Amino acid sequence: MNIDYLIESVKNNRTIIFDLDNTIFDENDFLSIAYKNISNALFPQDAQFSYNFLIQEFHNAGRNSLFNKLLDKYPNYETTLEECLHQLRNTCCKNCVDPYDWFKKFVNDAQSSNWKLKIITNGNPQQQMNKLKSLNLSFVANSVEVIYANEHKPKPMIDSYLKLSNVEKFIEPIYVGDSLLDQEFSQNCKIEFFDVNLIK
Helix, strand or coil: HHHHHHHHHCCCCCEECCEEEEEEEEHHHHHHHHHHHHHHHCCCCHHHHHHHHHHHHHHHHHCCCCCCCHHHHHHCCCCCCHHEEEEHHCCCCCCCCCHHHHHHHHHHHHCCCCCCCCCCEECCCHHHHHCCCCCECCCCCCCCCEEEEHCCCCCCCHHHCCCCCCCHHHCEEEEEEEECCCCHHHHHCCCCEEEECCCC
């Protein structure tokens, strides 16, 4: 499978639904901005060092307990986990994050059809909403329908899929995602899964 498969599917009126993070764009681009905001706002005397720590620790060990590790490293600041999460979830910078090039090409070709961008994404709804606001989708002429799965039940539960407004009219839907969880979600919804890692 490749991008031509998705474009051809749209031309055949098939329904395409996307995951967000690391599917439409590189989440690291957004997190880099968020971590910079956290460092500048909450650790001003050590902003560059705390930013470097967040980036390196995220790449080495992932996001699990990331902010707790940061607070342990800089105990002199009277900063709380809640303040870190607040900064993360409220980071927003209009059109400052670019989607993957393949996605731009897909949209450019898909918009000639009667096509609407549909997204189902896990994660804190406020944070995911701000990611979308930060994402440069100015090239998307058609409307966008977004379902924040955590407002219902997170993937791989199918509740978010059933919340799409016209699910009963979908034609041979495809879910485009990047993870095993996305694949399990597709299986639970009984729809085709397209692994974006094949093309990005």
